[in-house]
Amino acid sequence: MRDPDSAIVIADQDLETWGGILLDHSLGGIDSSDRVMIKGESVCWPLIRVLERRVFEAGGLADICLVPSNNDRGRVWSATAVRSAVDSARLDEAPQWHLHRYKSMTKYVEVLGAWDPSEYAGLEQDQLKRLAETDRPYSELRLAKPWVLTLYPTPGFAAMEGMDLDEYTRFLVKASTTDPRPLRDAEETLKPLFEKGKVVRIVTVDPSSGRELKLTIDIASSQPALSFGLRNFPDGEIFTSPDARATNGEVFIDLPVHYGGSDIRGIYLRFENGRAVEYRANEGGDVLAAIIETDEGSSRLGEVALGMNPGLERVLKHPLLVEKVGGTLHIALGASYKHCYVEDPGSESGAQQLDKLIREGVVNVSAQHVDIVADFRGGGCGRSVFIDDTELVVRNAVWVAAD
Numbered sequence: 088m089r090d091p092d093s094a095i096v097i098a099d100q101d102l103e104t105w106g107g108i109l110l111d112h113s114l115g116g117i118d119s120s121d122r123v124m125i126k127g128e129s130v131c132w133p134l135i136r137v138l139e140r141r142v143f144e145a146g147g148l149a150d151i152c153l154v155p156s157n158n159d160r161g162r163v164w165s166a167t168a169v170r171s172a173v174d175s176a177r178l179d180e181a182p183q184w185h186l187h188r189y190k191s192m193t194k195y196v197e198v199l200g201a202w203d204p205s206e207y208a209g210l211e212q213d214q215l216k217r218l219a220e221t222d223r224p225y226s227e228l229r230l231a232k233p234w235v236l237t238l239y240p241t242p243g244f245a246a247m248e249g250m251d252l253d254e255y256t257r258f259l260v261k262a263s264t265t266d267p268r269p270l271r272d273a274e275e276t277l278k279p280l281f282e283k284g285k286v287v288r289i290v291t292v293d294p295s296s297g298r299e300l301k302l303t304i305d306i307a308s309s310q311p312a313l314s315f316g317l318r319n320f321p322d323g324e325i326f327t328s329p330d331a332r333a334t335n336g337e338v339f340i341d342l343p344v345h346y347g348g349s350d351i352r353g354i355y356l357r358f359e360n361g362r363a364v365e366y367r368a369n370e371g372g373d374v375l376a377a378i379i380e381t382d383e384g385s386s387r388l389g390e391v392a393l394g395m396n397p398g399l400e401r402v403l404k405h406p407l408l409v410e411k412v413g414g415t416l417h418i419a420l421g422a423s424y425k426h427c428y429v430e431d432p433g434s435e436s437g438a439q440q441l442d443k444l445i446r447e448g449v450v451n452v453s454a455q456h457v458d459i460v461a462d463f464r465g466g467g468c469g470r471s472v473f474i475d476d477t478e479l480v481v482r483n484a485v486w487v488a489a490d
Contacts (some may be wrong), residue, residue, distance in 0.1 A: 310428075
């Protein structure tokens with residue numbers, strides 16, 4: 088429930104710094120040609136207001152898309168819609184103005200943060216799948232344009248993390264007002280390994296049995312992307328999208344992930360020829376099943392990445408934060424990132440090449456893209472990571488090549 092006495096206090100200068108990084112660094116600046124969609128719940132209004140003003144001051148147009156509190160991330164339909172619709176087929180009738188709004192924007196900022204995540208929690212497996220399926224055309228439009236996600240502190244999200252609101256706010260504001268550009272240096276050192284690499288080999292341990300699990304991921308068809316505040320903020324990762332046909336073996340994922348208002352913990356996955364053929368979780372197994380069974384692509388991997396931010400010392404459940412922690416590794420169930428396969432997915436030649444790779448099954452297409460994170464720091468389930476014959480190790484909370 089909302090607590091009207093829960094005040095979120097962020098200094099004006101911090102909001103200005105935060106907004107400036109998002110617009111000038113993440114989106115590369117705003118000019119008169121831009122129509123920028125800024126999306127989020129009303130609880131995030133202090134930051135949204137700064138972004139709106141700065142877009143107009145730069146000569147652009149700000150399209151403010153306020154999200155109802157029962158709608159996880161502003162999907163085309165809310166949790167209430169899938170719970171209450173008498174005829175599920177009606178949910179295919181998304182209003183055309185909604186589609187036009189996404190087509191007409193040139194850049195996109197999503198401010199994540201919820202008054203009360205329980206308003207969209209507890210959906211049945213088929214309802215979660217329905218929400219993801221109906222939202223897919225809009226997420227594809229968003230991903231085809233310059234975009235950035237950020238996370239605003241709210242009472243609901245602080246409670247989700249089990250933190251005092253003031254402590255949570257201080258942690259998040261500090262991370263969101265720190266210049267992200269220095270993260271690039273550490274990521275650049277690993278870039279050649281990903282560029283030349285053919286196979287990522289991951290070893291984790293299932294704590295319930297003590298058994299070592301080995302997973303191989305084919306990255307020969309793709310190139311790495313360095314992430315230092317250009318798509319997510321806070322940030323810090325190097326990632327790529329694998330060949331969706333060629334993941335094999337087993338993996339255990341120990342860090343919790345928050346999806347659709349629910350927690351998933353202790354994930355086990357077994358892959359054959361790219362597809363997850365066996366899966367379970369110690370907590371939230373029904374939610375994990377809903378993700379994997381959404382469509383054909385949701386049982387395959389769309390990403391493998393290393394967390395590279397040494398400043399995020401505390402592990403939180405929100406995927407935007409946990410996947411960036413230095414010394415973690417994450418994989419994503421669902422859609423690939425097209426720019427990891429071709430330099431310009433929007434060009435005619437790039438589109439043709441992508442279409443070929445999609446038809447071959449190399450590039451994964453799905454309504455889902457859900458990051459799940461394994462801890463390779465001391466005490467985590469992670470044991471070793473190799474790119475071809477080069478071992479990667481964690482030093483000072485950053486991944487580096489072993490000597």
